[in-house]
Amino acid sequence: MTQPDAPAELARCSFCGKPDTKVDKLVAGPGAYICNECVALAASIIDGSLGSPAKSRVPVWESLTDGEMLSHIPRVAAHIDQAEADLRSWVQELRRRGVTWIKIGEALGITRQSAWERFSGKE
Numbered sequence: 001m002t003q004p005d006a007p008a009e010l011a012r013c014s015f016c017g018k019p020d021t022k023v024d025k026l027v028a029g030p031g032a033y034i035c036n037e038c039v040a041l042a043a044s045i046i047d048g049s050l051g052s053p054a055k056s057r058v059p060v061w062e063s064l065t066d067g068e069m070l071s072h073i074p075r076v077a078a079h080i081d082q083a084e085a086d087l088r089s090w091v092q093e094l095r096r097r098g099v100t101w102i103k104i105g106e107a108l109g110i111t112r113q114s115a116w117e118r119f120s121g122k123e
């Protein structure tokens with residue numbers, strides 16, 4: 001349950017999973033978001049100040065316990081949901097502009113029928 005006076009969460013960082021309400025900035029990309037903290041971490045990795053990637057905080061499967069991996073997979077699943085919601089909003093805008101299901105399907109590499117079934121909300 002959310003607090004009645006808590007700001008509504010709009011999106012989560014696709015890297016660390018923190019909601020926009022818990023970070024200073026959240027930058028949107030195509031179906032993904034990154035927070036200011038993850039940008040800083042990535043910059044440290046790129047500029048070499050964190051040492052080799054193996055020494056960074058980026059998790060690698062070999063270094064994680066089963067429990068750590070199990071606690072991580074809901075964040076991966078949440079990213080899929082977030083990316084799907086972002087894709088739906090792009091398709092809805094294209095439909096609002098009058099773009100056909102054929103063109104949307106072609107852009108996604110699927111048939112008109114598949115595009116309609118996936119995004120129209122109709123059966």
Ligand SMILES: [Zn+2]
Nearest residue numbers: 013016035038
């Ligand atoms: Zn983050």
